[in-house]
Amino acid sequence: MRMLVVDAFTDRPFAGNPAGVCLLDGAGSTPEPDADWMQRVAAEMKHSETAFVRPIEAPDAEFELRWFTPLVEVALCGHATLASAHALYETGVAPADGPIRFRTLHSGVLTVTRSDDGGLLMDFPACPPAETEPPDDLGEALGTTPFWTGRNSQNDLLVLVADEEAVRKLAPDMAALGRMDARGIIVTATADPGRGYDFVSRFFGAGVLLGDGEDPVTGSAHCALGPYWGAELGRDRLVGFQASERGGQVGVTLRGDRVELSGRAVTVLDGEFKA
Incomplete structure (x- = not known):
């Protein structure tokens, strides 16, 4: 086949x-x-x-x-x-x-x-995160301070950190993240000025992925990132950049309970x- x-x-x-x-x-x-x-x-x-x-x-x-x-x-x-x-x-x-x-x-x-x-346009369900208390050891596991934490219907934790540099420099304790009750950990911040995108993210899924547990570009994470940043920035069309080693860009358009x-x-x- x-x-x-x-x-x-x-x-x-x-x-x-x-x-x-x-x-x-x-x-x-x-x-x-x-x-x-x-x-x-x-x-x-x-x-x-x-x-x-x-x-x-x-x-x-x-x-x-x-x-x-x-x-x-x-x-x-x-x-x-x-x-x-x-x-x-x-x-x-x-x-x-x-x-x-x-x-x-x-x-x-x-x-x-x-x-x-x-290009290709995909019609997906929106999975907006609802604010939740962060796990006690989340900051220690990430090596940076969480400013806001939410959980969505996919059981992902969305974690806001200080800035783009903090996202890019993350070197988390993957074993500790893998013990948390979550499909994955989405870490995000607003983009630095002058970038060709609106927000930056990384996705860690030690419980479901092999290797170092980081996914290069995670489309499903943008079902949460889009609604979150759309509300924060007051826009329904955004561009996200996932700052893994390979890197990738995802366009997001909000359409009620769906995202494109x-x-x-x-x-x-x-x-x-x-x-």
């Missing part, structure tokens, strides 16, 4: 966030992949997420989409959705001039369309998966 590796939220190879995209046969294929097989494939691929796309015949969607880290299945993933849509358009599986509708297990139907400039995430993607590998 066809497997692609796509760098998402970037317009050049070896930046943004890489995702595996496995293009499955339609319903009734033999053997039909199950969740255990998908999890083993994701563990083999070792990307922060591997997406599994399967054609379906349904009134509300053309494809089924599931996402797996090397450790667990997740309820929502932005960069692997962007990568999946990019793969479907590039391989001609999806019509170049139409939307792609993905049915997901936990996040409803997600629609991706192409913008006039060739925008970005680009680049295929770096296209081959056949044998197992």
Whole structure:
């Protein structure tokens, strides 16, 4: 079966966030992949997420989409959705001039369309954070002072710190963060003056990711970052930059209880998966 590796939220190879995209046969294929097989494939691929796309015949969607880290299945993933849509358009599986509708297990139907400039627009649920008391050892684990802490419906902690420099210089205690009751820790601050983006962030998910536990660019985190910074800055169109080693830019447009995430993607590998 066809497997692609796509760098998402970037317009050049070896930046943004890489995702595996496995293009499955339609319903009734033999053997039909199950969740255990998908999890083993994701563990083999070792990307922060591997997406599994399967054609379906349904009134509300053309494809089924599931996402797996090397450790667990997740309820929502932005960069692997962007990568999946990019793969479907590039391989001609999806019509170049139409939307792609993905049915997901936990996040409803997600629609991706192409913008006039060739980017991709993703319609996602908004997941605004509600203010909460920070865990007692959060500041010590991050190595910086939290100024505000919120939790969203994805069980992410959003942590506001002093400024962009504080975000970029973080060297957290990943073992300590991994013991906290959260899918991930989103650390954010407003952008320095003169930047081409409005806010900066990093995402740490020691409980779901391999390696150093930092995700390069996290689309789903912007479902929380967008509503938070939209309220703080009084705007419904923003640009975020995730300041990981690879780095990536995510456009966010607020639309009530939905957010439109925008970005680009680049295929770096296209081959056949044998197992």
